[in-house]
Amino acid sequence: MVSSDKAADAHTELSQYIARILLERSNWSLESLDHPVLRIEAHLEEESSQGERTGQSRPVFSHVVDLSATKTSEPRTRQIKAAPVPPRAAPDRAAACPIEPEDRPEEPRNTIPGKSVTEGADDAEEENCSEAASESHHKGTGGLRLARSDSNLVEDTDSQRQIHSGDKFPKRRKVKPEGHFLQPSTLDKLIGGIWEQIHGTVSLDPQNLVQQLQLRGGDDNNTGGTTIESPIGGFLMAPPVGTTQLIADEAAKPRDDTRTAIPEMSDAFSRSNVFCRQVTQASRACRSLEVIVQARWVEYFDAYVDGWARANAGVPRSRYNKAALMGACADFGWSEKELRNKMYVWRGYKEIKDAGGWVALVFAGMGIYRFCKYRIGFDKESMQRLRNLRPAMEVAADTLHPQWRQLLTVLGESSEKLYHGHQHDWVVQLDGTNPIPLRNTYLQWDPQFSYRQLDESIVDEATWGCDDPRWSMPASDVVRASALPLCETCEKEQSDDPKLNNCYCFPTLFGCAVTSPSPVLVFRTPDGKNNGLLALCAFERGAPIGEFVGLVTKGFREVDVMESTTSSSGSPGSSVSYQIWQGRQGNFTRFVNHSCKANSQYQRFTWLHTQRIILVSKGIDAGTEITVDYSDKYWKGLNKACLCGESCCRYRKADSDKR
Ligand SMILES: C[S@@+](CC[C@H](N)C(=O)[O-])C[C@H]1O[C@@H](n2cnc3c(N)ncnc32)[C@H](O)[C@@H]1O
Numbered sequence: 041m042v043s044s045d046k047a048a049d050a051h052t053e054l055s056q057y058i059a060r061i062l063l064e065r066s067n068w069s070l071e072s073l074d075h076p077v078l079r080i081e082a083h084l085e086e087e088s089s090q091g092e093r094t095g096q097s098r099p100v101f102s103h104v105v106d107l108s109a110t111k112t113s114e115p116r117t118r119q120i121k122a123a124p125v126p127p128r129a130a131p132d133r134a135a136a137c138p139i140e141p142e143d144r145p146e147e148p149r150n151t152i153p154g155k156s157v158t159e160g161a162d163d164a165e166e167e168n169c170s171e172a173a174s175e176s177h178h179k180g181t182g183g184l185r186l187a188r189s190d191s192n193l194v195e196d197t198d199s200q201r202q203i204h205s206g207d208k209f210p211k212r213r214k215v216k217p218e219g220h221f222l223q224p225s226t227l228d229k230l231i232g233g234i235w236e237q238i239h240g241t242v243s244l245d246p247q248n249l250v251q252q253l254q255l256r257g258g259d260d261n262n263t264g265g266t267t268i269e270s271p272i273g274g275f276l277m278a279p280p281v282g283t284t285q286l287i288a289d290e291a292a293k294p295r296d297d298t299r300t301a302i303p304e305m306s307d308a309f310s311r312s313n314v315f316c317r318q319v320t321q322a323s324r325a326c327r328s329l330e331v332i333v334q335a336r337w338v339e340y341f342d343a344y345v346d347g348w349a350r351a352n353a354g355v356p357r358s359r360y361n362k363a364a365l366m367g368a369c370a371d372f373g374w375s376e377k378e379l380r381n382k383m384y385v386w387r388g389y390k391e392i393k394d395a396g397g398w399v400a401l402v403f404a405g406m407g408i409y410r411f412c413k414y415r416i417g418f419d420k421e422s423m424q425r426l427r428n429l430r431p432a433m434e435v436a437a438d439t440l441h442p443q444w445r446q447l448l449t450v451l452g453e454s455s456e457k458l459y460h461g462h463q464h465d466w467v468v469q470l471d472g473t474n475p476i477p478l479r480n481t482y483l484q485w486d487p488q489f490s491y492r493q494l495d496e497s498i499v500d501e502a503t504w505g506c507d508d509p510r511w512s513m514p515a516s517d518v519v520r521a522s523a524l525p526l527c528e529t530c531e532k533e534q535s536d537d538p539k540l541n542n543c544y545c546f547p548t549l550f551g552c553a554v555t556s557p558s559p560v561l562v563f564r565t566p567d568g569k570n571n572g573l574l575a576l577c578a579f580e581r582g583a584p585i586g587e588f589v590g591l592v593t594k595g596f597r598e599v600d601v602m603e604s605t606t607s608s609s610g611s612p613g614s615s616v617s618y619q620i621w622q623g624r625q626g627n628f629t630r631f632v633n634h635s636c637k638a639n640s641q642y643q644r645f646t647w648l649h650t651q652r653i654i655l656v657s658k659g660i661d662a663g664t665e666i667t668v669d670y671s672d673k674y675w676k677g678l679n680k681a682c683l684c685g686e687s688c689c690r691y692r693k694a695d696s697d698k699r
Pocket residue numbers: 129130131132135136137569570571572600630631632633634635681682683684
């Protein structure tokens with residue numbers, strides 16, 4: 041007997057497979073069908089001894105497979121589904137976690153010259169679950185084991201709860217596509233787009249609309265039309281030919297004079313950056329405004345027709361519908377067909393608003409038009425997914441874009457934020473219920489619990505004085521005159537000044553002009569691990585998720601800490617061990633749970649001579665929990681069982697139960 045889950049899987053796989061064959065071999069596109077079905081028929085026939093058909097044929101099987109789901113079904117990854125929260129395992133008091141990072145970051149696939157994205161991905165997998173139990177596999181996994189350079193760390197048998205890391209990023213087998221050629225569904229794209237916008241740098245402050253552009257009426261000498269001037273002065277987007285000419289003119293001058301041209305050009309360039317950004321921001325805010333107004337217009341339309349229909353019960357509703365349509369056509373100056381087409385899309389906006397709230401519309405960006413026009417996977421299930429995500433989206437939008445709700449005042453909606461503070465001061469729940477203040481999720485174990493969100497680690501002065509133990513002397517004895525430190529990984533110059541920086545090992549974290557918040561949220565795990573970290577967008581293998589920051593200290597025992605070591609600045613060759621404790625302060629990495637089949641790991645990386653610990657993806661799908669392998673050293677002697685739920689789980693039993 042095949043279990044119903046397996047049967048459903050087989051069914052999905054079969055229909056996807058057949059759909060792929062159909063699409064590959066014919067000109068048919070499922071996308072062009074509203075409700076595609078695949079009709080499979082089998083006939084039992086008598087065949088002649090020569091293998092010819094005798095004409096007798098009896099239908100014995102007829103089955104219709106609904107392919108609508110194929111058009112939109114989700115990737116078969118381990119999604120965290122909305123579910124009621126089961127009884128929780130008590131986390132450690134103000135848990136901090138011990139970890140040792142790797143020395144070398146995974147080379148970001150498309151930043152290392154000569155290495156393509158797929159090259160590394162073809163490597164044999166060293167961390168597959170079935171091998172996990174063997175010692176050799178543990179070495180291959182690389183996750184949070186001792187780095188080679190840590191071999192001189194004290195072999196402290198009772199120093200449990202220390203998370204460690206290895207030196208090398210584990211190689212992984214390229215994940216074979218499982219017939220997802222139609223994936224991700226448009227809903228996935230829409231949701232991904234919303235998270236990207238929320239975590240992006242585009243500001244949706246309505247002030248962008250009113251302040252950043254000053255429309256100035258008047259005659260332009262050339263066109264006689266209206267001109268647009270930037271508030272910072274000048275007609276910024278004059279043709280770049282001017283600049284080209286400037287260069288040519290300056291080139292003709294004596295050599296010394298050309299230097300004066302550079303500041304001028306640089307000034308013009310930087311002003312054009314500002315202006316272009318202002319127009320982009322304003323236009324982005326306009327787009328959000330457009331969509332929410334159109335969704336609201338549909339509500340007006342419906343209310344108008346409803347009102348008439350209620351007042352004249354005997355008259356068919358369609359009559360008022362038509363009358364309203366005609367009235368609107370006159371006001372818009374559009375034909376009925378034009379308006380109907382637009383209304384179809386706008387009604388989609390309204391439905392998205394009804395499910396995902398205004399936040400989903402405001403941050404949806406351009407993708408929403410396609411989603412509403414083609415309505416692929418625009419079904420109850422999709423709307424429920426949006427409904428469940430709404431509170432999480434509001435947490436992120438309110439905390440990252442405090443002004444966004446002001447756009448809603450045009451609709452007469454409140455501009456008051458629902459969620460204050462830092463985005464990780466909230467624990468979101470994936471069943472759509474209200475987010476919980478982070479603090480409340482620890483009070484039962486620690487009534488004094490508090491957590492301060494940090495952007496950077498703080499060195500415990502009582503322990504280290506003014507010295508940062510993470511700082512180490514350059515490996516080379518020769519102090520380079522150029523002064524810019526070289527990256528130990530890529531050997532390029534590092535600088536906090538993006539114009540001077542040349543190291544792009546972790547470009548979203550170091551050496552970049554602007555850093556965007558990582559698209560992650562703290563969430564309530566459905567499997568008893570209390571809180572965990574949720575990836576809102578996909579992180580490709582090798583991509584940094586964030587830095588492990590907290591209090592840089594030492595000597596902590598019986599609490600979760602990150603353990604690491606650097607070579608001593610005083611005497612090269614020896615090492616300095618330190619800990620990073622996140623019990624009371626730190627960032628979102630504090631909430632990363634353990635899994636025996638982890639999808640990320642900690643790695644060491646040196647930036648400007650100071651060691652940093654980076655949480656790096658091993659390939660994470662959007663909507664999944666981010667996990668690391670805390671390693672044997674953490675679990676050894678710990679009176680706690682692992683709840684990762686993987687078939688390869690190595691710590692299913694608490695150490696005390698094993699005795
Ligand atoms: C760094 S914290 C992770 C966040 C934690 N879940 C929370 O709610 O604060 C580490 C603690 O989480 C819990 N934890 C993490 N991974 C676990 C797992 N696989 N099984 C059981 N408990 C886990 C343990 O209580 C551990 O001490």
